[in-house]
Amino acid sequence: MTKTRYDTPGFLPATWLVAEREVRMRLRSKVFLFSSGILLLLVLAGVILPPLLGGNTSAPKVAAVGSAVAIAEQTGALDVTEVASVAEAEKLVRSEKVEAALVPSTGDSPLEVSVIALDETPSSIVGLFSVAPSVDLLDPSGQNPGLVYLVAIAFGLIFFVSALTFGSIIAQSVVEEKQTRIVEILMATVPVRVLLAGKIIGNSLLAFGQIVLVSAVTAVGMLATGQDLLLADIGPSIIWFVVFFLFGFVLLAALFAATGAMVSRQEDISSTTTPVTMLVMIPYFLIIFFYDNPVVLTIMSYVPFSAPVGMPMRVFLGDAMWWEPVLALLVLVLSTLAVIALGARIYSNSLLRTGARVSLKEALRG
Known part of the structure; x- marks a missing residue:
């Protein structure tokens, strides 16, 4: 009678067999799949819910100067406070009474207005324009x-x-x-x-x-x-x-x-x-x-x-x-x-x- 000889698999094939066994055991576990699903749902909720809930709040408050007032009001989604000068608008931004200021553009901005913010780009305001205006940060080093x-x-x-x-x-x-x-x-x-x-x-x-x-x-x-x-x-x-x-x-x-x-x-x-x-x-x-x-x-x-x-x-x-x-x-x-x-x-x-x-x-x- 001839005896069948089984060769021992090499290091890499054997390692992969053991790894596959570990993966299959985990994927067959309902507890593992359920907990992973819960984690993904929590992450998704943490990303989606804040903007959606924030959407029910009042319109973003901005200060506007000169010709920027009409442009700000045309969006229909901003609470506009008209001020006399850029310096006054910057003062309101620093005091955080408004989220940003819209001022007439003096540089190479693609629009006729520029945005002045405190320490980060106000995405909710910039997103209202079809072309993003230039943004100047008063305190760019901060987060x-x-x-x-x-x-x-x-x-x-x-x-x-x-x-x-x-x-x-x-x-x-x-x-x-x-x-x-x-x-x-x-x-x-x-x-x-x-x-x-x-x-x-x-x-x-x-x-x-x-x-x-x-x-x-x-x-x-x-x-x-x-x-x-x-x-x-x-x-x-x-x-x-x-x-x-x-x-x-x-x-x-x-x-x-x-x-x-x-x-x-x-x-x-x-x-x-x-x-x-x-x-x-x-x-x-x-x-x-x-x-x-x-x-x-x-x-x-x-x-x-x-x-x-x-x-x-x-x-x-x-x-x-x-x-x-x-x-x-x-x-x-x-x-x-x-x-x-x-x-x-x-x-x-x-x-x-x-x-x-x-x-x-x-x-x-x-």
């Missing part, structure tokens, strides 16, 4: 504090929720495989490093896909509600957030897998994963309390665990030089490779050990 805070909360919260959710899934999956001894069957077929790589890649693809969907929903919602100028302002920081999140999550995923392998019961997971959970929570609280502190944000930009939040925030504020995101990303990539090597050692030395929790010293020594 709308409310908008800055909302962007900080968005970056911090999305990173916190996604990293913690998928990180916990990885740790629980590792412990479940140890508890049911499935890992012994898997290790008889593929090496330990393949199991770790597949688990990280599979869950990273899911987390990255969720972040891309959130970003796409945000962009579509802003375009649908006429927030084109705001999208153009925040768009580059969203792109950097997606890129930094990918590598930042891989780093955290390696740590969650390694610390999950150090225990054999679901009840003991928190005893080893708490330090990693803190690494996820710290950037969230830092960005909430220090969202406008340039020193703290600069430090966060180059610390691997907080760079996915800190650097995109600096890009949005315009505080980062063109080369800084590239340098911070390089630091994050190198740190991720080092953490993967460390996590792989802990994972391989702990995976087959059952019973009492494996100490970090034992996991590193093997």
Whole structure:
């Protein structure tokens, strides 16, 4: 009788098989699909509802000078206050009694009027004209504090929720495989490093896909509600957030897998994963309390665990030089490779050990 010989798959095919298994398991989970849908709906509501609710308020208040008065009144959508001089109009803008001032154009404006605003382009006013007028900012160095805070909360919260959710899934999956001894069957077929790589890649693809969907929903919602100028302002920081999140999550995923392998019961997971959970929570609280502190944000930009939040925030504020995101990303990539090597050692030395929790010293020594 001839015996059939099955060849062991190579590293890349085997890793992809494990990654596919992780993806299929998550996509079959109704809880995962439901929570992801709720997250997308919340993001969409947060983007669409404010402009819609704001549309029920009174017309934007503007000050107008000379010939700009008639042009402002022709729009039919502005509460116009006529003033005698540009200086008086600027005074009203600085005191925030009006959102902007319309004055006769003296430069190369495509219209006969120019807009004067305090610290940001008033999109609700500029959008009323078929051709955008020139805009002069009295305090161009500033950003709308409310908008800055909302962007900080968005970056911090999305990173916190996604990293913690998928990180916990990885740790629980590792412990479940140890508890049911499935890992012994898997290790008889593929090496330990393949199991770790597949688990990280599979869950990273899911987390990255969720972040891309959130970003796409945000962009579509802003375009649908006429927030084109705001999208153009925040768009580059969203792109950097997606890129930094990918590598930042891989780093955290390696740590969650390694610390999950150090225990054999679901009840003991928190005893080893708490330090990693803190690494996820710290950037969230830092960005909430220090969202406008340039020193703290600069430090966060180059610390691997907080760079996915800190650097995109600096890009949005315009505080980062063109080369800084590239340098911070390089630091994050190198740190991720080092953490993967460390996590792989802990994972391989702990995976087959059952019973009492494996100490970090034992996991590193093997």
